Amino acid sequence: xxxxxxxxxxxxxxxxxxxxxxxxxxxxxxxxxxxxxxxxxxxxxxxxxxxxxxxxxxxxxxxxxxxxxxxxxxxxxxxxxxxxxxxxxxxxxxxxxxxxxxxxxxxxxxxxxxxxxxxxxx
Amino acid sequence: xxxxxxxxxxxxxxxxxxxxxxxxxxxxxxxxxxxxxxxxxxxxxxxxxxxxxxxxxxxxxxxxxxxxxxxxxxxxxxxxxxxxxxxxxxxxxxxxxxxxxxxxxxxxxxxxxxxxxxxxxx
DNA sequence: CAGTTGTTATACTATGGATATAACAAAAGA
DNA sequence: TCTTTTGTTATATCCATAGTATAACAACTG
Numbered sequence: 620x621x622x623x624x625x626x627x628x629x630x631x632x633x634x635x636x637x638x639x640x641x642x643x644x645x646x647x648x649x650x651x652x653x654x655x656x657x658x659x660x661x662x663x664x665x666x667x668x669x670x671x672x673x674x675x676x677x678x679x680x681x682x683x684x685x686x687x688x689x690x691x692x693x694x695x696x697x698x699x700x701x702x703x704x705x706x707x708x709x710x711x712x713x714x715x716x717x718x719x720x721x722x723x724x725x726x727x728x729x730x731x732x733x734x735x736x737x738x739x740x741x
Numbered sequence: 742x743x744x745x746x747x748x749x750x751x752x753x754x755x756x757x758x759x760x761x762x763x764x765x766x767x768x769x770x771x772x773x774x775x776x777x778x779x780x781x782x783x784x785x786x787x788x789x790x791x792x793x794x795x796x797x798x799x800x801x802x803x804x805x806x807x808x809x810x811x812x813x814x815x816x817x818x819x820x821x822x823x824x825x826x827x828x829x830x831x832x833x834x835x836x837x838x839x840x841x842x843x844x845x846x847x848x849x850x851x852x853x854x855x856x857x858x859x860x861x862x863x
Numbered sequence: 864c865a866g867t868t869g870t871t872a873t874a875c876t877a878t879g880g881a882t883a884t885a886a887c888a889a890a891a892g893a
Numbered sequence: 894t895c896t897t898t899t900g901t902t903a904t905a906t907c908c909a910t911a912g913t914a915t916a917a918c919a920a921c922t923g
Binding site: 814 | 901
């Protein structure tokens with residue numbers, strides 16, 4: 620799995636890391652039980668500070684995507700709190716879709732895009 | 742149209758304003774040509790500073806949702822750059838859906854949610 | 864034993880969010 | 894004409910966050 624930082628992006632480094640890892644899990648490049656690189660290792664690989672990686676991992680733990688093990692490090696472990704995930708999804712979709720609707724994107728086009736993205740996942 | 746600030750939210754005030762106005766446009770509470778409240782007026786109504794509202798309006802202009810007129814103020818005016826909107830939508834959906842997929846949300850459930858949200862818009 | 868792990872603590876810089884005043888030209892209303 | 898309101902611009906300040914830099918410690922690994 621390739622993780623890399625876009626240093627020109629306005630998105631915070633730890634958010635970029637978080638999102639890429641979540642997409643990695645969704646696309647099955649990381650699976651339940653797999654171990655992520657150590658904070659020092661990943662930090663060196665992508666060229667950022669150790670604490671920034673640590674923050675990304677902390678957020679991922681707090682959001683229920685990984686478990687932080689003293690001996691194994693960061694392990695993929697999903698909490699599967701589906702109700703909470705659905706609520707969060709709806710809030711996010713409402714904003715994201717509103718932006719698209721204003722610019723003339725049709726419902727059918729959204730459904731197609733959703734199907735296409737799901738084809739890459741699971 | 743009710744615009745209000747959640748002072749406990751972690752989201753920046755100007756982002757909250759931006760999102761609510763965009764949703765307002767998408768749900769037809771604001772229509773092309775309608776005028777938004779003046780920066781001073783809206784600032785007083787929702788209880789925040791004038792410059793924060795000004796920033797929200799600047800972002801909305803830069804993103805192609807309103808036009809800032811010397812005489813009329815902030816006027817709803819969509820640039821309808823659909824190609825750009827589609828690209829942005831796909832990027833956003835990829836992250837948002839990945840989070841949901843990890844927590845066990847099924848494709849069919851997403852389609853239903855999209856349809857439901859579209860029912861509130863247009 | 865040496866090296867690596869996660870973890871915690873502290874300190875510093877830079878940036879961004881939010882506020883507070885202030886001022887100005889242009890437009891609107893009386 | 895006078896006053897008010899408009900958008901706009903310019904400073905300045907305060908605080909939180911992002912990112913980096915060292916450092917140290919206990920626990921696990923080889």
